[in-house]
Amino acid sequence: MSTQTVEQAMLTLGENARQASRELMRAPGSAKTRALLAMADAIADRRKTLQEANRQDVEAARANALDAAMLDRLTLSERSLDLMIEGLRQVAALPDPVGSLGPTAIRPNGMRVAQMRVPLGVIGIIYESRPNVTIDAAALCLKSGNAAILRGGSEALRSNLALAEVVRDGLRAAGLPEHAVQVVETADRAAVGKLITMTEHIDVIVPRGGKGLISRMAAEARVPLIKHLDGNCHVYIDAAADPEKAHGIAYNAKTYRYGVCGSMETLLVNAAVAVSILPRLAAALLAHGVELRGCERTRELVPQARPATEEDWATEYLGPILAVRVVDTLDEAIAHIARWGSGHTDAIVTEDLGAAQRFQREVDSASVYVNLPTVFADGYEYGLGSEIGISTNRLHARGPVGLEGLTTYKWVLTGDGQLRG
């Protein structure tokens, strides 16, 4: 297809989505629930068809020599289908955020002022090889009353189109517009270029993928993105830390899973407790296969650590490496995080109420923890039911973004003929 044809196809998707979004905004919660449950049933009924489409994607990917991790993410196993079904049922069971009214104020002239939660409108999701995102994103967008345009990786196109069938059937079964969820059918890159600039039809884009993909998009997008680039997360062990908690939290923050964005990348330790805490913690991390890179004072206590450079303070390893720095004060820890952090998730370990309060007040990150490992950065853990992504934006949604982050509000005012004089 020519770029022009692709752009025209995207415009049509956009117009269809806008139209569907107008209908979805006023769809009753019961219809949305029915659609989600019908999708879950359709996946259960059509495992064979879905896996056959996926097998073709996986074979093509293997022929293109995709690496093992990518192949793993691409594959629709029985278990990943089970998780999709379970996910759909969970989202169906969440409370409908749309139409709820906040507190009502009565103004001196008697008029009533409140905010009503409403859908954002049309959401574009751009993601890489995981086909399960197709279902997760469709479910969250639908539940929050938004139309969705989904653009997955080209290597997962057959799987995504098969899943789109399931979604369409669910929508139809509930009497909802078929264009409420659309999958981009072309692998052409021009499709993304159009999607992220089509401000008249798309209200927000949620990109999910590597930092390279997202920063390219951020540079070119005209549609607002809900996104994060880096998760350079810190744990600071304060002078007043409980040594056992500090050990457990720091170890868990690094080793729970190296690849998640909430994984700790730099450990800051107050000099007053470094001698008692660092050697044992370092030994445990080294035994687990974690490479340590430390400042000079760290290396006096942990000779196995390699010297850290400034680049280490700036790096999100997403792997078995940890930067370690000894600091003298809480202020120094807060300053290090302000200078090198990415505003994602940072934690303090302390029994000192004042230090805990100062850290939570002064560290300017989307999530700030006391006595918890940074790996709790996840919408489900926060009680949001599910998440579409994690945001380090300052406007709109921040941190894990659940259904509420996919909505906005409008002001509803009710009077009895009051006039402005």
Next chain:
Amino acid sequence: MSTQTVEQAMLTLGENARQASRELMRAPGSAKTRALLAMADAIADRRKTLQEANRQDVEAARANALDAAMLDRLTLSERSLDLMIEGLRQVAALPDPVGSLGPTAIRPNGMRVAQMRVPLGVIGIIYESRPNVTIDAAALCLKSGNAAILRGGSEALRSNLALAEVVRDGLRAAGLPEHAVQVVETADRAAVGKLITMTEHIDVIVPRGGKGLISRMAAEARVPLIKHLDGNCHVYIDAAADPEKAHGIAYNAKTYRYGVCGSMETLLVNAAVAVSILPRLAAALLAHGVELRGCERTRELVPQARPATEEDWATEYLGPILAVRVVDTLDEAIAHIARWGSGHTDAIVTEDLGAAQRFQREVDSASVYVNLPTVFADGYEYGLGSEIGISTNRLHARGPVGLEGLTTYKWVLTGDGQLRG
């Protein structure tokens, strides 16, 4: 100055603002209040100096043949100084939004999850000839813990620099960083270009001014804007409207002030009540000097009305002109607003609960009223204390934007050593 010098000067302002914003974030509410009250006192003390600076601006503007309306907006009268002083004292008295915690959820593992309200960071305000915006914007940004960079019209530069002195003195008196509020000192247009693209130092821009200014900015900005372009506001008189309320509301919505963005631009009237309501209402509006442009059915009832074209449905007149259309149903009214409206403020007049609820639910505007004129679109009327502007964005703040719209939140989680397993 060369463009490069201007850009370098803007970068320095940006860096200073970011630094000041870090300090402001943790400033106690009492210091911010002290600064605002000191600014009010300083204006009272320095009326002569301020009016002398303003006199030079006004003379230059007169020499440049600025029109009377612009000259009026530019002039700092005794009354406008009084209003600034009063405004500062009112903002000082508002509750500090920063640091407040929302409801705390306790998760099954015992960790506590809450949201803390925090400043956005650095806010850029770009405005035209009114020097009072310098004080209003400085006050709202400071109260909400944000650093501000203010860029007023070149015709008001001397006035704005004199007001900036007052602001600096207030900040100093309260021990707050002087760079918390900075005024751009160059009239060079390259300054705006840099301001709206300096994403590393500016978190949000609030443009205040004409549609031309704002749409140019929206096309070039990389920093998010809190803005609205049009206020093409509608009043729909439903079949179940109380005729007296309908008359009062429609008349007030048009004639309260032609130039405000909440002014009614199109009146929609249900055919069932058009005969009983339109002729009398039209006579009152015509008597007030309002030109009417109507659909055919309107013109049968109001022969003085000129024929309306599609362009009339699309136009925000901001003047003594009103478009009028007779519709057969609530659905037709809602569809007209969806097609032609600008998502700003729209109202229904009805005694029918079902019609009121459907209108408020289905009209997708920032503010949707029942039995109130659209001219209530104002932060003060909503109980926000004051407003920095009105937003028709879908993300972040919508409708009148007060102190809360200048803040964001962070997640604060507190545990006791819980781990993720």
